[in-house]
Amino acid sequence: MTLLLFNKPYGVLSQFTDRGSPTTRATLSDHVDVPGVYPAGRLDRDSEGLLLLTDDGRLQARIADPRFKTAKTYLVQVEGEPDDAALARLRGGVTLADGPTQPAVVERIDDPALWPRDPPIRVRRNIPDRWLSLTIREGRNRQVRRMTAAVGHPTLRLVRWRIGEWTLDGLPPGEWRRG
Template sequence: MSQLLLFNKPFQVLTQFTTNDDKSTLADYINQPNFYAAGRLDYDSEGLLILTNEGAVQHYLANPKFKQEKTYWAQVEGEISDSALSALRKGVELKDGMTRPAKARVIEEPNIWPRNPPIRERKNQPTSWVELKITEGKNRQVRRMTAAVGFPTLRLIRYAIGDWTLDGLLPGASTLVDVTLNLPKKSTDNARHRPNGNRNQKQFGHTKKRARR
C-alpha cells in the first residue's frame, strides 16, 4: 500500500518547494514531509499534481514510457474545427518531434472555479473548450499542440492522471489517498526509497480512489 497526495495546483504556482524570487510555491499549500512531485505542471497551468514519498512510485508516475494517460481541459481561442481535432488525434509535428496520437473532443465549458486573473479575451472573438488525453510529457505540450493546429490555449487545466482526478478538490486543496500499485520490477529496483525530487526545488465531485483527509 502506498500513499499519494493529490493536489489541485492553482494558477501561477511553481511545482517546487523553494524559489529565489517571490513566486508562489508548493510550500505555500503543502505541509507534508518528504512528499515530492511526480512530474511537473507549468507555472501558468492549473489542476492535478500528484506527490509521493516513494521513489519507485514517483518514477512510475512521472516516466512517459509507462503511459499514464493525462486528461487536460484547454480553453482555446476560436471555435475549434473538426480538421484541427482530427490533426490532434493523428499527432502533431512539433519542433522536438511528432506527438503521439491524442484523444481530442470538444466539451462544454466545465463547471469550475474562476481563474484569478481571468484570461485575456478579445472582443468578438469566441473561445471553446477541448478535452485532450495524452500519454507523453513534452514541455508545454498541450499548449504547443493546440497552437500548431491554429487554436492557441488561453487556459489549461489538468483534470486527471490515470484514474486520479480533481474531483473533490478546490484550488490549493490536497488529499491523501491509499493505493496499491503494480509497479514494474525494473522501476522498483532502480528507484531509491526516497524520491528523486529535491525539496529545495522548492468540490466538485468524487475521487476514484479511497481518500483519507
C-alpha cells in the same frame, strides 16, 4: 507510502522552493505541509490542476516517466473554434519542433464548471473560445499548449483534470487530499 492529490492554482510553481528568482513566487510549500513528498511530474506555473505528490520513488517514476504512458487528461480552453480538421490533426499527432507527438484523444466539451481563475483569462469580444478535453500519454515541456497552437488554436487556460486513475473531482484550488 504517501500519495497526495493537489489542485495546483495558477501562478504556483511545481516545486517546494524558488531558487534563482529575484522575486518570491508561490511554491508548493505555500500549500502542502507534508514532509518528504515530491511532485510526480510537473505543471507549468501558468497551468492549473492535478499534481500528484509522493514519497515513493517507484510510483513517482511510473507516473512521470513517459515510458509508462500514464494517461493525463486536460481541460483546455482554446482561442477560436477548432473545426473537425484541427481535431483530426490532434488525434493523429502533430509535429512540434522536438518531433511528432503521439496521437491524442480529443473532443469538444461544454464549458466545465470550474473555479474562476485569478487573474482571469483575457477575453476578446470578437474572438470566440472553446473548451476541449485532451488526453495524452506523453509529458513534454508545454506539450498541450504547443499542440493546440500547432493546429491554430492557442491555449488560453489549461487545467489538468486526471492522471491515470486519479482525478481532481471535488478538490478546490490550493487544497490537497490523500490518494
